[in-house]
Amino acid sequence: MQFxxxxxxxxxxxxxxxxxxxxxxxxxxxxDFSALLNRATAILSLSAGSLNGWRAEGGFTKxxxxxxxxxxxxxxxxxxxxxxxxxxxxxxxxxxxxSALIDFQKNNSLPTTGALDAGTRAFINxxxxxxxxxxxxxxxxxxxxxxxxxxxxxLRDDYAPANLVLLPDEVRKNGIICVTEDTADALLSMMRAxxxxxxxxxxxxxFRRFEIQEYLYDLYKKINGPDFWRGIASPGHSEHQxxxxxxxxxxxxxxxxxxxxxxxxKEGSWMSLHAGDYGFVMSYPDGKESVTGYxxxxxxxxxxxxxxAKKVRASGKTLCEFLKDLSSGK
Ligand SMILES: [Zn+2]
Numbered sequence: 001m002q003f004x005x006x007x008x009x010x011x012x013x014x015x016x017x018x019x020x021x022x023x024x025x026x027x028x029x030x031x032d033f034s035a036l037l038n039r040a041t042a043i044l045s046l047s048a049g050s051l052n053g054w055r056a057e058g059g060f061t062k063x064x065x066x067x068x069x070x071x072x073x074x075x076x077x078x079x080x081x082x083x084x085x086x087x088x089x090x091x092x093x094x095x096x097x098x099s100a101l102i103d104f105q106k107n108n109s110l111p112t113t114g115a116l117d118a119g120t121r122a123f124i125n126x127x128x129x130x131x132x133x134x135x136x137x138x139x140x141x142x143x144x145x146x147x148x149x150x151x152x153x154x155l156r157d158d159y160a161p162a163n164l165v166l167l168p169d170e171v172r173k174n175g176i177i178c179v180t181e182d183t184a185d186a187l188l189s190m191m192r193a194x195x196x197x198x199x200x201x202x203x204x205x206x207f208r209r210f211e212i213q214e215y216l217y218d219l220y221k222k223i224n225g226p227d228f229w230r231g232i233a234s235p236g237h238s239e240h241q242x243x244x245x246x247x248x249x250x251x252x253x254x255x256x257x258x259x260x261x262x263x264x265x266k267e268g269s270w271m272s273l274h275a276g277d278y279g280f281v282m283s284y285p286d287g288k289e290s291v292t293g294y295x296x297x298x299x300x301x302x303x304x305x306x307x308x309a310k311k312v313r314a315s316g317k318t319l320c321e322f323l324k325d326l327s328s329g330k
Contacts, residue, residue, distance in 0.1 A: 044131045045082040048215035050075050055132055056175040059125040064116035066098045073097065076116060079124060080104055129166065133178035133207060136162040144242055145182075146304060148323040151293035154236035157210040161243035164207055174257070177206040180243040183303040187246065190278035199270045200251035204258070204299070208240040230295045231258075239283060244303040263298030275301060276309040281319045292320045 044051055054060070054075050064072055069092045077087045077097055085100035098114045105112045110120050143162075149155060163181040167173050171184075171191060179187065187203070194201050208216070214235040220228045232238075239245040249255045250267025262268045263286070275281070281304055284297040302319060304312070312322045 044211060045128060046075060046078050046131070048211040049219075050078050051128065051131055052212055052215060054128055055177075058175050059128065060116060060121040063118065063121070064093060066093045066095070066114060068093045072116075076101070076124075079128070129176065129178075132176060132209070132212075133164040133166065134160045134209065135164065136160070145180075145244055146308065146323060146326065147242065148320065148327050149233075149237060149239050149242060150320055150324075151233075151237060155210075155241050157236050159241060160209055161207070164243055167203060167206065171203060172200065173203040174205075174255075177203055177246075178243070179206040179246060179303075182305075183244045183246070186278045186280065186303055190275065190280065193274065193278075194267070194270055197270060199267050201267050201271075202249050202251070202255050203246050204249050204255075205240060205247040206245070207243040208238060210235050210241060213238045213241060230289070231297070233294075239300070239302050242302070245283070246301055246303075247299045248301060249299060258297070258299050260296060260298065263296065268298050271301065276313050277306065279303050279306045279309045281309050281312050283319050285318060288318050292318050 046054060053071065057072075060072060060075075064070070064076065071091055073093045074089065074091045076093075077085075077089065077100075080097070080100045081087050083104060085096075085103070087096055087100060088094075101116070101120070102112050102114045104110075105114075105120060108123060110123060111117070113120070116124075144155065144159070147153075147155070161180050164178045165181050165184050167177045167179065167184055168188070171188060183206075191201050213233065217232055217234055220232045224231070233240075247258060248267070248271065249257055249259065249262055250265050252267060253259055253261045253265045256262075271280070271282070280301040282298065283300055283302050284292045284294040286296040286298075289295050304319070304323075308322075312319055315322055317325070
């Protein structure tokens with residue numbers, strides 16, 4: 001949003017122009033209007049924290065009725081507020097929420113039950129999935145599969161890869177997770193092969209848009225000590241924004257998220273042996289913090305394709321060094 005503020009352009013002004021105008025001249029500076037529209041899509045229906053909460057719980061998964069109280073109702077109220085309703089922030093499904101929900105159902109040709117029923121849940125879940133994993137809408141996005149993303153090299157804050165897909169039911173995972181189509185295909189093959197070997201991997205994180213990374217970064221800062229930054233990328237600097245990177249865990253460590261124990265677990269050992277055959281590389285190996293900028297993260301795997309994964313292994317370099325050298329033509 002800083003970009004918009006820099007140019008003093010109100011978001012409402014942008015929306016009012018619609019999609020017909022692609023260039024806007026202001027004080028001799030030509031602005032790419034389609035880029036501004038991309039920024040406009042960063043207005044989410046929920047705050048990044050609530051969107052991440054909704055994601056982690058697998059979306060609205062059960063019916064909710066007037067009179068009930070739960071954090072799902074807070075998400076629902078926030079969602080209805082983003083559609084113009086004026087509601088408080090409590091977690092109670094009160095009369096006001098019910099009438100706002102009936103209005104919403106009417107406006108979207110849904111049965112006016114006044115409850116968060118299956119049809120309404122599916123409608124809102126679809127809408128929020130689009131916020132979580134924006135489709136490219138025909139906008140040409142560069143292929144950043146081999147982009148060097150590091151402490152000192154960032155992605156545009158509106159960057160989202162083309163071809164994001166939700167991971168299918170077959171993939172064991174925590175909540176709703178999307179990655180690029182190629183990554184999903186490779187992940188599915190890899191997890192099937194692992195299962196055949198009695199290894200049960202689980203995905204705990206995939207694509208994260210800039211706003212979600214920003215939320216997580218602030219959260220880490222609050223809950224971890226002064227060293228918090230060693231284990232998390234600042235917004236724009238995360239490989240997760242590429243849509244090609246996943247965090248994994250395994251059954252033998254009780255599916256603990258982002259656990260260093262994954263490295264020595266049987267699932268972690270299986271990954272060290274086989275991940276390259278499916279195009280995945282561990283970005284932040286042990287003892288390489290001075291090179292990668294990150295402490296050991298045995299759970300964090302980036303998809304680069306089988307050929308590159310094999311070259312990285314043969315080079316003896318970290319992925320970070322390999323991609324930097326690749327981009328500078330070394
Ligand atoms: Zn990660």
